[in-house]
Structure formats: C-alpha cells, structure tokens
Amino acid sequence: MSRDKLPRPTDAELGILRVLWERGASTVREVHETLQDGSGYTTVLKTMQIMTEKGLVMRDESQRAHVYTSRVPRENTQRQLVTDLVDRVFGGSPARLALQALSTKKTSPEELAELRQLLESLEKEAES
Amino acid sequence: MSRDKLPRPTDAELGILRVLWERGASTVREVHETLQDGSGYTTVLKTMQIMTEKGLVMRDESQRAHVYTSRVPRENTQRQLVTDLVDRVFGGSPARLALQALSTKKTSPEELAELRQLLESLEKEAES
DNA sequence: AGGTGTCAACGAAGCCTTTCGTAGATCGAC
DNA sequence: GTCGATCTACGAAAGGCTTCGTTGACACCT
Incomplete structure (x- = not known):
C-alpha cells in the first residue's frame, strides 16, 4: 500500500500542499484562511480528506480540529x-x-x- | 472568439500536439499510428475534434481524410x-x-x- | 441545561476528460 | 452497382475533480 507510487497532485491539491509546506502542520480552517482563493471551507475540507485517502497528507485526529501534515516533501x-x-x-x-x-x-x-x-x-x- | 486565451492542454491533447509539431499536418490515422499508446482510433479522433473546437488545432476538410494542423506553436x-x-x-x-x-x-x-x-x-x- | 458556534462527515451535483460502440458517408475495386 | 475498407460524426458511459448544502457531534459560555 505504502509502496504505491503517488499520483500527480491536482491543482487544488497543490495549492493545499503549498500551504502545508509553508506553515507546517495545520488545521483545515488555517489552510482555508491562508488560501485566499474563493473556495469555501467545506471544499477545502473535502479535498484534504481525499488527499488523506491518497496518502498525500497525514491526519492527526487527537484534537477536535484535525491537524494535517504533508506526507510528500x-x-x-x-x-x-x-x-x-x-x-x-x-x-x-x-x-x-x-x-x-x-x-x-x-x-x-x-x-x-x-x-x-x-x-x-x-x-x-x-x-x- | 479567437482572442480567448487558450486553455492548458490536457495530457492526451499534449500527446497529439507533439505528433503534430513533429510531423506537421497530419490525418487522424497518421497521428493514431504515431502515438504508440494503447488508445483507439476513435478516441484519438474524438480528442482531435474537441481540440478543434477549443482552437488548439486547425482542420482542413477538403480531403476525405481531414488534415489537422497545430494552431499553437x-x-x-x-x-x-x-x-x-x-x-x-x-x-x-x-x-x-x-x-x-x-x-x-x-x-x-x-x-x-x-x-x-x-x-x-x-x-x-x-x-x- | 440551553444556546451558539465550530468542526468533520456525507452525499450529491456539475463539469471535464477519456474512452469507445455504432451509425452513416465516401471511395476504390471488382 | 455492389462490397469492403476507411473515415467522420454522434452519443453515451465511466471516472475524476471541484464544489457545496446539510447533518450530526462536540465544546464553550451563561
């Protein structure tokens, strides 16, 4: 599973990765506020959930507001x-x-x- | 219309553009044969038709087998x-x-x- | 305890890309 | 003229991306 080659990130995913690279571990809210594109909160959330499934990011669920980290340098x-x-x-x-x-x-x-x-x-x- | 900014070509479109840049004006058949990916004839045809609508390529219909040319250098x-x-x-x-x-x-x-x-x-x- | 605000989860919709099956037109050979 | 091959056109399906509305859970404040 972890040996799978990661897919090319989509445009929206790249935007989110850039925020995570810049800020380090972040919540959805933080990412959404940093991205100053017009996308809504739930859109960013959904995309980050998909990225979790793909293995592009990791999620720490120990807090109420989950904390995401990039898994791809x-x-x-x-x-x-x-x-x-x-x-x-x-x-x-x-x-x-x-x-x-x-x-x-x-x-x-x-x-x-x-x-x-x-x-x-x-x-x-x-x-x- | 012709002033519209051209969209970023998709992967399949790029493959076709590469063939047209390399060979110059070509028919669908020629493009399809040059591309050695597994895609079928009608797939290539359809993509080239879409590219025509987008303005990425030009089509000369004077022959039975239409001749396509890249419009983007x-x-x-x-x-x-x-x-x-x-x-x-x-x-x-x-x-x-x-x-x-x-x-x-x-x-x-x-x-x-x-x-x-x-x-x-x-x-x-x-x-x- | 009740009210308010924040959050993740879910599901669905719209759009685009890619794919191909099928149908209809055209041409050349016989 | 008919047959077979080749070509375009049409339409539809499948999958992926992006969007967001809604729901339910949870936490904090009073």
Whole structure:
C-alpha cells in the first residue's frame, strides 16, 4: 500500500500542499484562511480528506480540529512535476526546460550565481 | 472568439500536439499510428475534434481524410506550461525550476554550452 | 441545561476528460 | 452497382475533480 507510487497532485491539491509546506502542520480552517482563493471551507475540507485517502497528507485526529501534515516533501513533488514536464513536453531534455525557464523572466544575481556554480560542476563532470 | 486565451492542454491533447509539431499536418490515422499508446482510433479522433473546437488545432476538410494542423506553436505551449509550473510550484522563480531540472538528469555538452551562453548573457544584463 | 458556534462527515451535483460502440458517408475495386 | 475498407460524426458511459448544502457531534459560555 505504502509502496504505491503517488499520483500527480491536482491543482487544488497543490495549492493545499503549498500551504502545508509553508506553515507546517495545520488545521483545515488555517489552510482555508491562508488560501485566499474563493473556495469555501467545506471544499477545502473535502479535498484534504481525499488527499488523506491518497496518502498525500497525514491526519492527526487527537484534537477536535484535525491537524494535517504533508506526507510528500516539497522537493520530491517538485522533482516529480519537473521530470513529468520534461518527458511530456521537452522530449526528455531537462536542459531544454531550463533554457525555456530562464528566458522567460528575470533572475536575481544570487540565483545566477547558484546557476553558474551548478553549471560549472556539470561541466567538470562532463570532462571525465 | 479567437482572442480567448487558450486553455492548458490536457495530457492526451499534449500527446497529439507533439505528433503534430513533429510531423506537421497530419490525418487522424497518421497521428493514431504515431502515438504508440494503447488508445483507439476513435478516441484519438474524438480528442482531435474537441481540440478543434477549443482552437488548439486547425482542420482542413477538403480531403476525405481531414488534415489537422497545430494552431499553437510548440514554443508558446512550452512557455505557457513552464510559467504555469513556476507559479504553482516554484514560487514564481524560474531559476529554482531550472536548478531542479538540471540536477535531475544528464545533460549533453552541447546543451551545457547553450546554457553557459544564456547564463553569460543574463549575467551581462544584470550588470547594467 | 440551553444556546451558539465550530468542526468533520456525507452525499450529491456539475463539469471535464477519456474512452469507445455504432451509425452513416465516401471511395476504390471488382 | 455492389462490397469492403476507411473515415467522420454522434452519443453515451465511466471516472475524476471541484464544489457545496446539510447533518450530526462536540465544546464553550451563561
């Protein structure tokens, strides 16, 4: 059961995961208030219940207001979605995606430095 | 009507778009044969009909076997999906996505060179 | 104890995607 | 012209996502 591969989170699920990643363990009320989209309380509740069934989140029922925690680390989900997009749209080439991403918007000097660092380590690897 | 923003293509639609980008104008039969997923002929047909209604593809009905062409350039769709993912999962930072993408898989020397070139032009820009 | 507010649970509805069976049109071969 | 193959069109079904109304449980306050 726990070996099942997790499904790609839907849009609404991703919104909720982002809140849980940001705030840590939270109640439905807290998530609902943080999400400033127009969705109603019961909608968020229902979605989080479904996410529990799917194994995307964990629920602590010891309090009256159940406390939810993400079971999928942010990094994993990011990796999953990126490789998914790479396969489906960029012919399996992560570099193509990177090029596309970088040419769309502005990037801070700090991030540029990080990129340079990664790029150079990749280049060093390629020489071997 | 033609000014409407195009919706995000679904998974099945993306598969078909990839074939059209690759082969150029194609009939349903050709698309169906190129796609080596298990989907049936009528399934592909129906999806392409829906895509026509949505404005994702164009149809030339002058032949008995209608000829379909993509109306959305590959680049546009890639850009759309990338900015979408950046906003929904990477807090609006394209560089974060790029870093994630590059650290997942191998990248060819040619692509590395391209990346370096882009990176350097971005760095030059940042100095101004 | 009674009233008020908060919460989870349930179920249903609406919509979209994906799938395919069937029917009708068209073409080429015989 | 008829037969068989190919193609589009139509409609419907199944499943998933998202939404929310309603209900019943529980807790706190007076």
